[in-house]
Amino acid sequence: MKKWVIAAVVIVIVLAIAGLFFINHESDYESTDYSEGQLNDEGKNLIFGENGQDEENSGDKRLESNGNENCPLVFTEYLVDPKYLQKVGQIGVVHGSGKYIVERSYISIKQEFWEQKIPLYAPTDMVLRSGSRYNINNDKYLDDYALDFDAGCGIQVSLGHVKEVVPVVAEKLPEAKGDSRTQSLGDIKFEAGELIGYYVQQRGEGAVAGFDFITRDAGFENTFTNQERYQDRSSQNLLHGVCPYDFYTGEKKEAYYNLLGSAGGKLFEVKDCGSASRDVPGSISGMWFLEKEIKGYPFEEEGYKDGDYGSTLPISADEEAVTIGNLGPSKTSRVYSDNPSYKLPEEVTEEHCYQFLQGLENQGYVYFKVVDEMSMDVYYSSSGACPAEFPSSGAKRYWK
Template identity: 30%
Template structure:
């Protein structure tokens, strides 16, 4: 769980190098925690010529990592970490209470509805996403899966499913990432949580619609027009799939039948 008071990094959860690795990049960014400005770290390490991994929501980092500034720090002389060596600690900051862990394998090619977007050199990290748990033996895999919980409710999840961005990109449906023209980052992301809730993330909004909600339809099943309403937040999300690559989105305060405000977007996969 995230901290409720700030007395410095808790350093209660060490993060170890899962294999011999070379640190290649560190992103440093500021977070506001209970009135304090605190630094969080994201590390990218190379495990082999074709396998890299990313660790996020960390702090403090190992004393071996020096001279960092806010933003992206590219390590010109890669720093070696032996398997089992402490790289950093869980920061204790992020609301989800989690550590990010991702693996990228350039020998793995994922498939998207608009494949050209992910082969332009700007979004190729998603092209090479792989399940990190598959790189451990069965016993450790199960330990990872047993620690998974729903992101918003924190309810425990029983699963052996490890999903990638491409798994949320369902051709002919609203599910997937949607972009404004000439943008390299998604404006709207639509998908489902591990417990099946429909999830909508924009630059200024995050909404989750659970399966008991009267407006719920799994995003992969929405192939034309549908409006979701979150009674918890009094927010609606109205979606109109024009064709497999074009989506009109309207969202704001109010219900599907009585909209009080609206942000309107036309987006592409």
């Protein structure tokens, strides 16, 4: 009997040690989507076009601390010299896949600097924790690097589509993979103003149209109409995503804010950095879902289509256009400000029909009707003009 007791105790101890090992050794791979739009051969920006490229590896992030107690955090150095920039994007725009809204700022380079190496610097003291090197274009273009930094004070800084990195990082990522999942790189320290690497804007169809600047604040939560849908650990990117330019002060903040603009390069008259949450209760703005029931991560890669209607429906807008994702055959559809049906989605509190145009020709429409703060009805048609009234049948109901 004593032998059995001793054996049982040994087994319990072994299992406890194994449990501690696994608790303290989470997967080194954290899935992150760093994809955005593309350029065609003429260099036209297709960030939100139907040909937008999508890597769809969105996932959660651990927000750690590098020991920096100088909080609140301030960025003291430019990530990239503003002289190179065509525009910096708002956060909370519709991703090129059309499936969801993202928390990153897309940065575009002036055409006169294309094919040149644009240096990228650490905006503050920070530690590189994880990263990846990948190429999904069959080596047609330069490899992409995705880098995740811990800036302390609960702030994570991430860069996507970096094209070249300094040797201390390059030696950790010697070969390109086929996806953008990041892996642990240990702790590589960068001081404010230290060179991280370079971005190169390449020409040609399929080339990315800029690089990503992402900041997440573990101490801040964005507000959504249905907050419960964003409490899953894998939804932390949107929950904690904040404007990177708000960590700057004085002239540097002003320089970046003056460059805020749309996907097409139009600089905004109102200097608004946006929000990772575009939800405005009682309006059609923000993220919507075909499923009323909350089923884990709201932006799952394996999202589905019910005919013309996607399982997710993101709606966001700026001074240039309203962008609607995941309806019909296109990944995204845009209603520009010179279109008579253009209306900011946060101003649509009852019903409104957006007419899709190609030149002066009608190319279908989408009609929205608000039911209440948590639901709306949507009717999409790939042809024809907006009807005088909301269609009596055939609509789909979406939920917050």
